Amino acid sequence: MSARSQVPFSAPERVILGIETSCDETAAAVLVEGQLRAHVVSSQLDHRAYGGVVPELASRAHERRIVPVVQNALEQAGLAPVDLTAIAVTYGPGLIGSLMVGVNFAKGMASALGIPLVGVHHLEGHIYAIFLEPDPPPFPFLCLTVSGGHTVLVRVEAPLRHRVLGQTRDDAAGEAFDKVAKLLGLEYPGGPALERLAARGDRGFVPLPRPRLGGSLDYSFSGLKTSVLYYLKRLPEEERMRLLEAHRADIAASFQEAVIAALLDPLLRAAEQTGDRHIVLSGGVAANQALRRRLEAVCAERGWSLHVPRPSFCTDNAAMIAMAGYFRLRAGHRSPLSLAPQATVSL
Numbered sequence: 001m002s003a004r005s006q007v008p009f010s011a012p013e014r015v016i017l018g019i020e021t022s023c024d025e026t027a028a029a030v031l032v033e034g035q036l037r038a039h040v041v042s043s044q045l046d047h048r049a050y051g052g053v054v055p056e057l058a059s060r061a062h063e064r065r066i067v068p069v070v071q072n073a074l075e076q077a078g079l080a081p082v083d084l085t086a087i088a089v090t091y092g093p094g095l096i097g098s099l100m101v102g103v104n105f106a107k108g109m110a111s112a113l114g115i116p117l118v119g120v121h122h123l124e125g126h127i128y129a130i131f132l133e134p135d136p137p138p139f140p141f142l143c144l145t146v147s148g149g150h151t152v153l154v155r156v157e158a159p160l161r162h163r164v165l166g167q168t169r170d171d172a173a174g175e176a177f178d179k180v181a182k183l184l185g186l187e188y189p190g191g192p193a194l195e196r197l198a199a200r201g202d203r204g205f206v207p208l209p210r211p212r213l214g215g216s217l218d219y220s221f222s223g224l225k226t227s228v229l230y231y232l233k234r235l236p237e238e239e240r241m242r243l244l245e246a247h248r249a250d251i252a253a254s255f256q257e258a259v260i261a262a263l264l265d266p267l268l269r270a271a272e273q274t275g276d277r278h279i280v281l282s283g284g285v286a287a288n289q290a291l292r293r294r295l296e297a298v299c300a301e302r303g304w305s306l307h308v309p310r311p312s313f314c315t316d317n318a319a320m321i322a323m324a325g326y327f328r329l330r331a332g333h334r335s336p337l338s339l340a341p342q343a344t345v346s347l
């Protein structure tokens, strides 16, 4: 099914404003007849000094940025607010104070313009990001979403019909990258820095455990992070510093290797069980080239096709929210103006 079939002139999915404020990116995008016309992301760098996202700072920054970010997206699209036919907004999961800014703004704008509002689950956004690309997979497909907040394996059976096959029981993969990066003395968010370091390291240097969760398709990363912690902390400070100086890249490469193996194992077993031949990788960690290359090789061997959104659609953005909203609006979904943000909500 094409996401870009002809849209009737009066249909609410014709000109969608997407809004995303679930974590530390304030983002807005405009989708016209299923085609992306504008895409603005304002990333909050203020959290770096604290080594992680500070919820209170995040909501205040969203509050300051939401109006200029939306205005900027409308300008890029060459449109005025009255041209909009619907608004799609992330209602959860995420930081409650951050979500409130986007949801309240979207409700105010939708009610002032008298147009429909549709609430979008953040993970649904990550799944439908692939429909922003020119060659999306047919249904059904398997989607592995790996980000700082989530690690979830979903079978997308038909538009808006999803079955969660597995998810993390503790840390998300991105969170594990960030925590281990911190142990290695890298700046937050450490995922990209850890990958750069790992590129020149020996991935067999530290023997790290592979999580085993029986026959389940769930994930676990906290044991892996703890193993790196014990590996470093078993040494007195001076020796630890010497080890880090000589082998920081090798430790990074060993950890990255263990994460890749842990991510691929349930995905491959799921594909074997379901017989699905189209795989989607999404979320911030999908930017990791080593993970992409490994999954590409595995898919090529088995004759499966791999679909990965471009990096700017993998990390948090509003284009993916607008696209998920497009599918929802087209299926007749509307949210009431009493729509409430939810910090935790399952897919």
Ligand code: KG4
Pocket (backbone or CB within 6 Å): 023, 146, 147, 148, 149, 150, 173, 174, 175, 177, 178, 189, 190, 191, 192, 195, 283, 284, 285, 286, 287, 288, 289, 314, 315, 316
């Ligand atoms: O999807 P995203 O932008 O935000 C969430 O919804 O969490 O993902 C951000 C996460 C961070 O944990 C970051 O360290 C990780 O994605 N990440 C990476 C890479 N680029 C971003 N992890 C490993 N390798 C990368 N190249």
Ligand code: ZN
Pocket (backbone or CB within 6 Å): 122, 126, 147, 149, 283, 284, 315, 316
């Ligand atoms: Zn996300």
